[in-house]
Amino acid sequence: MSKNLSLIAIASLTMLTGLARAEADSPAAAATPEHTLTGNLSLNSDYRFRGISQTWKLPALQGGFDYSHASGFYAGTWASNVSGNSYNNGAGLELDLYGGWKFALSQDLTLDIGALAYVYPGAKLNSAPGVATNEKYTNVDANVGLTSGAFNAKLSIAATDYFGLNSTTAGYAYFSSLPARGASKGTSYLDLNYSFDLGNGLTLGTHVGRLSVRHYSELSYTDFKLSLAKEIAGLNWTGALITTDAKRDFYQAGNAAGQNAKKLGNAGLVLSVGKTF
Missing domain, CATH: 1.20.5 (Single alpha-helices involved in coiled-coils or other helix-helix interfaces)
Structure with missing residues (x-):
């Protein structure tokens, strides 16, 4: 050469x-990391779950950890303070444990199959004021979700009695007097969300959800949320207007003396600041 x-x-x-x-x-x-671990922490003016206040309309400190694998498997835990006026005889704590698997059905469509357990350490429902039962508020949901771009839909089905609601507990505790009609296992919640990028880091979120309580139709309702979110100074700031059409007589809670009842599902503005790390 x-x-x-x-x-x-x-x-x-x-x-x-x-x-x-x-x-x-x-x-x-x-390369996509094989293992990913993230955490989150937030301070909120109220904790609304499916539109209903869990903290008697008082502030909530919340946080959790999420693990994900490159295969699509994920697991995590999350915790928040809750009100003893809604969750009797307990530690005033909600602890969530969840896991599942996400995988792509097509380039623009992702399927999510999972399960989520809501645990309230020490808390038990009452059968009458001050009379605790052995029924726990623990609830386990099986869920399936679809995500396409900015749209997300998820259907959750209760694999247990819905937060302890059954013939023993229907007359008291979280809900006002109800005729006993058996178990509430099979209660469903449909969660629909769509977000809009408004530019300059501002995101508009929209949500509608429908709770259908098995055997206790009086407790079924629809909830709505409209939110604005933006990252400022490394923190995630959110303001959300939340409301429901839940029947007020059922979704209310008084203080330890059973007085000063608050309507837990009416319209309210929830402010939040948080950090993901």
């Missing part, structure tokens, strides 16, 4: 090596 051909070969090899390194170093070529 001539000297000129050798120089051309060396130059070509050097160029190809440089291109390969550039591609390997580019963000697009970066």
